[in-house]
Structures are given as structure tokens and as C-alpha cells.
Amino acid sequence: MNTTTTESTPLFWRDARLPHVELRKVMDGRKVCYAPHSHTQWSIGAITAGKSTFQYRDTLHQIRAGDLVLMNPEWVHTCNPVSDQPWAYLMLYVDTGWLTDLRFQAGLLPQRQWRDIPVATVSDPVWHERYCHMADCLLDPQRDLLDKQTEVVEFLSDLMHELARQPVVAEPKAPQALETLARYLDDHSAEEVSLDTLCELSGYSAGHLIRAFRQYTGLTPHAYLVNRRIQLGRRELQNGIPIAEAALNAGFADQPHFQRAFKRLMAATPNQYRRSSPDQQVKTTGGKQ
Template sequence: MNASTPLFWRDPRLPQVELRCIGDARQVAYARHSHAQWSLGAVTRGRSTFYYRDDTHAICAGDLVMMNPGWVHACNPIEQEPWAYLMLYVDTDWVSELRYRSGLSKSPEWQDIPTAALSTPVLYRRYRRMAALLLDERANLARKRGALTETLLAVFSHVQSGSERSSMKVPAPLERLAAYLDHHALERLTLERLCRISGYSSGHLIRAFKHHYGMTPRAYLINRRVQLGREWLNQGHSIAETALALGFNDQPHFQRTFKRLLAATPHQYRTHSTGKSALVQHDEQAAHGQQ
């Protein structure tokens, strides 16, 4: 397999998580996007630039990065330098309950974490051990689940989960509109309709929505459709029926948009690899990328 081809690990016994591995990400290019899940990544080789909401961070091998649900981000390589990473996507409701039951959050609802990146060797090593265990077909489910929860709680304890910055408080009409887009993403929505829902004029709506969410309402809607497409593919639906259900013009349009936002084709996302060999292959590809 080409070193730049992403590997996706999933296990139906642990539906709360998904792990992405890529050994040579020099050709990877993300458009700005967001996820419904909370994400925790580890840079395993090289350097990259991490755009997160309103800030840009220089990250390198040994760093961890965190992305809140719905926060716009993009992470891309620097001038063809070797770069490799692991990325864990975690169901928001599940991880919110985990934090709450552990006393690390005052509410069972999701609480945003202001920290974007960590350079903490002990947490990085713990993350790598957890990833290796998830990918190990010989490890039993209890060990996998234990490593997952212990790693996440160690990270949350370290950053002392904080509340969303008051300066980023989203006005109620925009929050309602974002929720409407989430729940009506498969409908044909006009700008006029969104203006009626929010009470904003078209120009004001586009500017205000982009200020608070990092993208225009249309870009937010497309991003939401791609995230739904990811769920459909994970459930076994074909690429063609997923593209049709999500309202894309045709299958190539869906494939181009999916790759632009997730840096992987729908086919690559469906053709995932499980087992310990996936992490071995990741490390071999990453090492080769530095040569």
C-alpha cells in the first residue's frame, strides 16, 4: 500500500472511536473543516502547521493536538517535509459522559477544551501505547477499553478541561441556525430561508456566522453532509447511494468534496485496515518518509 494512503481502524465492539493512521502525509491537504466528534491526534514524524479556529500552531513529532466538536481546523505539511500522524475520533456524547463520571466536568454535556496542542512526552507515549493496543488483534476488549479510557482521562486531567472562551460566545440566533443546519442538512436550503430563520440580513448572516463558526453557512452545510457521508459509509452504504442521499450533484462531486475535507477518498475510508500490522506499517511508512 502507498505510504500516503490513510488506514482507518474501526471495531464494532468499540463504536465510540475510530483511529486514522497515515505514514507519509506530505501530499495530504485539508480544506478547513470540522467534526461532530472530539478528536485527539499525535504527530509521529516531521512538522506541520495546525490551523485551529483563529490561531495557527507549529507542531512536530511528539506533540498531541485536540479538536473540539464543531471547531474549524486544518493541519497540513510544511514544504514537502516528512510528516506522519495518528488521529483518534471519539464520540462526543460518550466522552462527555466519561469526563462527567470521572469528576473532570461539571456537566454531562460537552464542555469545550481551550487547549489546542500539548508537548508532553508522557502523554504522547501513553497515546502511542493505546493506539498499538487498539490495533492489536490479539488484545482482548477489556484491555483495549481500559487503555482508551485511561489515556483520555490522563489527557483531560492534564489540561483541566475548561469552558468555552466568553469572547467566542455564539449569539442565540446563530446557535439555533447551526442546530437547524445540523438537523436539516439533507434538505435544499436557500440563503433566504436561513435569513428568515435567523432574523439576519444575508450579508450580516454570512459575516456573523463565519466569525463564530469559521465558515459560511453554505460551507457549514457541506461540511455537515460530508460528516453524514462518513457515517453512511461506515454503516456499509455504497458510495453511489451515499452521494445520492446527501444531495450531491453526482458521485464524482461527492468524492471530490469528501477528499477535500477529509484528505481521503470515500473508497479509502471504507477500505480500512485492522490489526497490529497497521501500526507497524504506519511506522515503517513514516520512517521511509524521512529518508
């Protein structure tokens, strides 16, 4: 894949033959600002230069070059620059189901069911170096598919064993009504949803519903819905769907609304994200198997 880009433009690496991982590279993150958001994937980033802030749920971390940051699926977070100071990072998004299976087969989970990882940051030069080595392999169009698969599996397997030594932190159980609302928004993310409907489903008053839902997810119901729509639109773009069509399929009224929300939550435009399509990746690697 051609990795030529300006320093302020994010690079997204994807390969249809490795559908469970996606890599983002930012060389100058001074203008890269995120609104609070979450991912359906498990994510791990490496700060490669400078420093930034990492808001992870209710905790603010100061991170710098050499640190790794870890994000559980659905955990709200932001990672933003400090006073316009330069910083750079890599971010790997890993399919939650695939990683769950990897942990289960390694004997780190009692069953094939995701368990949150209670670690937010890792400050260890060995793990940082291994992460960057893996990322360099993925970004190199001359490396074979088997080589890339091996790097990803070895790094993540070893890291999961390391993190399994940390004590398990029990997450408070959310009320069933809030879990039901979250699943409802997941299933109807591309549709118009009213607060009246959510109140009827939960039995909560409007004010109580918004407060309780924010406490449970870290987002208001509307922010949660927009976040889900962006994830849906992101998958559409990965599959090569035109931006205007992806916007409508994801539940946005039009392309401008989609573009504004995408930039706010992804710190990249849909077009920047779409440039790294699976088809481009296979063509530029010569389709090596």
C-alpha cells in the same frame, strides 16, 4: 485487522464493538491537505514524524514529532504539510457524548453537558508515548477487546484529569439567531437550502448573515452545510452503505460531487475510508469478544 498499506494511503481503524472511537494513521502526509473543516467528535492527534502546520480557529501552530494536537467538536481547523516535507501522524476521533459521560463520571464536569477543552497542543513525551501505545493496541488484531477498551479508557481518563487543571476559558455567547441557523442546517443537511430561507429565519440581510455566521462557526453557511453532509456521508460509509447511495443520502447531487468534497475535507477518498468497515474489523479479529 490487516494494516498493510502504502505510506501515502491513510489507514482507518474501526471496530463495531468500540463504536465511540475511530483511529486514522498516515505514514507519509506530504500529500495530505485539508480544507478548513470541523468534526462532531472530539479529536486528538499525535505527530509521529516530521512537522506540519496546525490552524486552529484564528491561531496557527507549528507542530512537530512528539506533539499532540487537540480539537474540540465544531471548532474549525486544518493540519497541513510544510513545503512538501514528510510528516506522519495518528488521529483519534472520540464520540462527544461518550467523552462527556466519561468526564462527568470522573467528577470533571458539573453535569452531563460538553465543555470545550482550552488546550490546543501538548508537548510532553510521556503523553505522546502513552498515546502511541494506545494506538498500537487498537491497531493490533491480536489484542483482546477488553485490552483495547482498557487502553482507551485509561489514557483518556488520565488525560482529562490532566487537562482539567487548565483554567476554563469562557466562550463568547453567539446570538440566538445564529445558533438557530446552525441547528437548522444540522437538521436539513441532506436537503437543498437557500440563502433566502436562512435570511427569513434569522432576520438578517444576506451579506450580514454570511459574515456573522462565518464569525460564529468559522465557515460560511454553505461550507458549514457541506461539512455536515460529509459527516453524514461518513456515517453512511461506516455502516457499509455503497458510495453512490451514501452520496445521495448525504444530500449530494451525485457520487463525483461527494467524492470531491470528501477528499477535500477528509484528505482521503470515500473508498479509502470505506475499506475499514466494522464488518471487516470483526472478521479479521476472528470476532473475539
